[in-house]
Amino acid sequence: MHDLIAGIDIGGTNTVFGLVDRDGVVHGEGRVPTATHAGPEQLVHAVAEGIHTALAAVHGASLRAVGIGAPNGNYYRGTVEFAPNLAWRGIVPLASLFREALGVPACLTNDANAAAIGEMTYGAARGMRDFLLVTLGTGLGSGFVANGHVIYGHDGFAGELGHTIAVRGGRPCGCGRRGCLETYASATGIVLTVRELLEEGGTDSRLARVDVEDLTSRAIADAAAAGDTLAKEAFEITGRTLGEALADAVAITSPEAIILFGGLARSGDLILAPTVRALEETLLPIFRGKTRILLSALMDRNAAVLGAAALALAEESDR
């Protein structure tokens, strides 16, 4: 007899789910395209069917709760609000749709908060009460945990470290402002940095011969690993900008650790080394040498699904 939690990760292209037990073992999983469904009701119906099918394949299993991670997810309301990468308009009450479809408690949060809860429950932040998770993907997402709880803020939208200003009047951001941290410290940001370095005359770099559409953070990491000076400089600049911003974040919440996650974090020491150096150089003296920067322990597992399941698990134990 297994009590299982369904963790659901709503992505722009696919929605992935997994049936997770208390120890983080995934007993079944599935995938449904997000965008081909006419609306959220149809998507919820298809995911619920997939969950029932996966559940039937696990001997003696019963579904206890559902946790959902979604872009622009609001924990307090269980809604997805004006998500730019989803086809739905306005405010969608996704948690209550899943609650009705599956007949179990459902809760929802945004992807970065779900990842933070996943690290706290199953990953690199086990046993920590104060830490910060930073996702370095297309943008920069963050989940702040203080006193053992995610900081949601009064409206459910806290944790937007990616939209603190790194360079006043700097690069234009998708949010309509300028100089946001995520325009520098993200997979997208490092590509922009390389383009700027190339325009400034980095013709010796092997990246000068890469087509624009192939110039990805992965290609930059490969070039840096092969010793390309310009690619290494791009990681230095990215790490410095990130480390300086993290020093300000540490001054506010003083986390035990900062956990890096997502595409750019996969480049390992290339991003870690300059970030740690800039952080330590920039920190207020009383904080120096006290905050560890770690890589996610869930990067090669389905972190978003585990995080969403961990959220539901945490709600269970609060109930």
Add this chain to the structure above:
Amino acid sequence: MHDLIAGIDIGGTNTVFGLVDRDGVVHGEGRVPTATHAGPEQLVHAVAEGIHTALAAVHGASLRAVGIGAPNGNYYRGTVEFAPNLAWRGIVPLASLFREALGVPACLTNDANAAAIGEMTYGAARGMRDFLLVTLGTGLGSGFVANGHVIYGHDGFAGELGHTIAVRGGRPCGCGRRGCLETYASATGIVLTVRELLEEGGTDSRLARVDVEDLTSRAIADAAAAGDTLAKEAFEITGRTLGEALADAVAITSPEAIILFGGLARSGDLILAPTVRALEETLLPIFRGKTRILLSALMDRNAAVLGAAALALAEESDR
């Protein structure tokens, strides 16, 4: 029969205490010079004597707990650590000294956190679970409250908004770095701003005729209230720098309100108006129009004593 809490505020010059009930009414108070005592043990002895005397004057009163607010106070350890404005060296276990001297539970935190708890218990933040208190005095102190609890961080030193960087490479700060917010947005910061404006040629200002030692934030507020252009410009610059920094803080913790406290906050609209304007102009769109900026409700009462007492009260109810 009154259960009273002793709230103690350790200042560089004087240590002030008050006997406070659950409703925030002060039933007795006293004052002891801080620096004339040979060491912390002697100060604790003198304060404990004062508390006993004040307690004896309240009919049927008994002491239930002690709360202490102190510069560089560490909540977790109950210690004052390397406080630059106190004559004591190193780490002083002040909470346990008071516990032994008075025979009741004692807890301690830094002044800004104590003020935040005071506002939450007796002041402008009653009923709020997510807010930020900012003290604009000689420096800039801050207390962040999320999910109804002060963010202490893993080491007890969180909440150093004054030492986030407002201007990279900017004004030298007492912490040894450059450009810290408190070198701009504080009573000291606005004086520096006025000096810079005067050096740039603000000879028409009435502040050009004020002696250096009389150039205080109060004198600047008086000049601005009288229409002095340079003084008003200094408030604009100060409020803009503060508002921009608060926009970044809101992106991280999304507070319901930001409460301003301390010397510079006494100038009211002179500092509020440009701060609110810069905040709203700079905020990420989803946060606009949602975070109120308020003045402290405890400014004309003994906020530090009330805050320290409120800390002890909160500990009582957690026990």
